[in-house]
Amino acid sequence: MTGLKNAGVALWVQLTSALQKHPKRATAALATVLLTGGSGAFAVASLGPDPADLPVRTLTETVPSLAAGQDLAELTDVQSFSLYRSETTRGNDTAESLLQRLGIADPQAAAFLHSNDAMRQNVLGRAGRLVSAETTPDHQLSQLTVRWAPNEDGTFLRLTVDRVEGKLQSKIETAKLTATPRLAGGVIRSSFFAATDAADIPDSVTMQMSDIFQGDLDFRRGLRKGDRFAVVYESLEADGEPLRAGRVLSTEFHNNGKTHQAMWFQEASKKGAYYTLDGKSLRQAYLNYPVEFSRISSGFSMRVHPIHKTWRAHLGTDFAAATGTKVRTVGDGTVSFAGVQNGYGNVIFVEHANHQTTVYAHLSRIDVKQGQRVEQSDIIGAVGSTGWATGPHLHFEFREKGEQRDPLTIAKITDAAQPISKAARPDFDKLAAQMRIELDAGTQSYAVASVR
Template sequence: MHAHGDGRGHRENDLKRSSDRQRFKERLEILRDSSLHRQVKQHLAAHRWTRRQWIHASLFLSIGVMLATIVPGFSSATQAPSIRPFSTTTLSLPALSAQQRGGTAGDSWQLIKVKPGQTLRAVFKQLGIPAETMKLVLSNRNAKTALTQLKPGSELAFDLPVGGSLRTLRYDRDADHRVELALDGDQVREKVISRDSMTRTVVLSGTVGRSLNRSARKAGLTQANLNALTDEIFKYDIDFDSDLDPNDRFSVVVDQTWRDGELISTGPVQAATFTVDGKLHSGFRFARAGGKPEYFTPEGRPLKKIFIRMPIPYARLSSRFGNRFHPVLGRMRMHKGVDYAAGTGTPIMAAGDARVQFAGRQNGYGNVVILDHGRGYTTLYGHMSRFGKIRTGQRVAQGTVIGYVGSTGLATGPHLHYEFRVNGVHRNPLSITMPPPEPLGGAQLAAYRSYTARALAQIRTVENIIYADAGSTADKPVVAVAAKPKNGAKTKKG
């Protein structure tokens, strides 16, 4: 009894001590919490946030949430796509039969456009055609003449089957004829094919826009057509460097040749108008009886002046007409012309259409050329370093290079001495009234007026359609409109 009681007492004591320890721990935790609470309160009291700090904290928290949302999307988007494995399978194709390898004549044409400096031998080598085949082709006399004088841009067509043996060679002899050379063993059969073409007169019209050159080409004018406008027809009336505005317009009558729906060539300008600041300028191509075509005003006067004032480009007037102290002779002397200072070798042009009266060396003039322009007018060009490709008695056109600047004869430096004479009397080239060009007259003037009336009617018809509302069409692209069949005026085919 007593032992049992002692055991139970021990257990009760143990439980009591355990309970005391538990209570002690709880009190200790309470004390710790209380101390920590006091510390936190003290810290918060010492470091209380301002309103601005709270706003910044909220802003940073919002940015953090946004980044946490967006970045995973970028991560998944930038992941490299998975590469799926693939395999290749070789398929065997049936061999071509002899008939298929030979093909049908004309089913395997290869077109070659000749490059600058490229020869017929180089073309054949490019296509892998043996030199013996080229020799066989050139055994045809007509083909040899045409194919050994190839120009850049010429087109050659070769009928080459899979086997590589040339069957037919094709080239254009001229605009209206095509030649086919068929090879059969050691034989070459020539076939000339006529090609129909159609020539029609059209009016090409447009506005200057940002660039006259670009607008003219867009309208369909060739570079030669544009040069005729700026350097022949309107160069005396329009300064193409400063006079033009974007809304100024041009209209040009030309002949175009078409073949198989392709434009083959564009002829020279037959008639042209240029409207600058509302003023109309016109020019028409016409040939006098026995003469070459030139451009005239609507009244029948040539647009080209009979003389050009300055027969040398890129030069400076260094001495005028009249009495002066001669720099070489050292005394006063009449200066019967004008001097233009320029570098040695600068080209000198004929001031007008003329016949070469003299070309050689003459006293103080050194190397000199004298031109006879008819009706008593002559011009002299002195101190040349060398002559152009001219000879005494030869006829030259205005602008022809007759020589080059030098310092031969009595000269202190390179320059051109230029004289203008009327019936042998020296006149000042800078102040003389130049004679007007000879106008058309009689039956030629009547034919010319009939021609210009039709040409102007064609141009006005087109312009009335295109520029009916000038405000809304100023920026429209240029167009080409077919005109009536060309008249009977003499023209040079282009």
């Protein structure tokens, strides 16, 4: 007990001494105890010297200026830079709306685009053309470039608007498109077209795949959830910018446990075609559909005529599509008639082998002449509503020896395609081996991605 008493006395002496030397610290510690009720864990204030009591010393040093030796004009001169932006033209574009989307506020440029013939004829009011712009920091136009491919000859047009010595000027040049192979693929969830949209595959590539496998696959009713596909196609680029899609180079489809493969091959001085990777031709005499991405609004059957209101046979198939949609010939042949005829309106008749004829009616435009030779997939006109039509659509007929047949059965007619020659076989086998590797990598990667 005596030891504890002596220890308590010693502690009290130390606390008293601390209170006398550091009254502020001691008061803060006591306040903390009182606020927390004296219970729980709490930090004890340091009993070291109070910083407020320490001596203060001021030091002054000279710092050299980073701008020493430079004029004020040099310091205030802002480094110039350029801003870049790309857009796609719309059908209702004016000069102001196009420049606004490009982030350009330049009345002089807007006035120039309004008055320039090249811009008015090729850009304003025309949808789908690629536009890129270079501007100054204050959103003035430095350069405007528009690129588009008006036809299928492998070239594109480049319209450039430049500012030279404060004045705007334009020029149009022709250049070659660059073909770059691209690999894409996907997995069927609901429909083939939905899957290709999800994979950002161009519509023209989707339609080519449908045409290639039309003899083996029913893309409307024969696909199953989980089917997967891959495709290698050409991306046609203008100055490094993708402008449109080209030909399908190879493709593969896994449907209901069966694999379908195809690749494009062309022998010297011969017409190119699609083959299986072991060399069997996939070319059909006729394509399934004369219009891309349309729906069948009326089939080959009895119906009430929409204009005459009488019950009669509909001896063709109607494809609903917007006015101006391209119409293609479904097979090789010769145009036997191109003009206006009764209820057909603007109509084209194409004669094929074996006394077979296809008819394309209600067209808004005719792009061929009587006697002209056409090949499968050639564009011959555009959808319209001429003749006895209540709205824009294509009326399509297939006739055999003058008698109408169901057009949806013509894709089953095979084509007597020539086999690959012995001389070209080594080149074909080499290309097929390369395509097998690419397609296998594509389908496997997209199959793994679909599981994750």
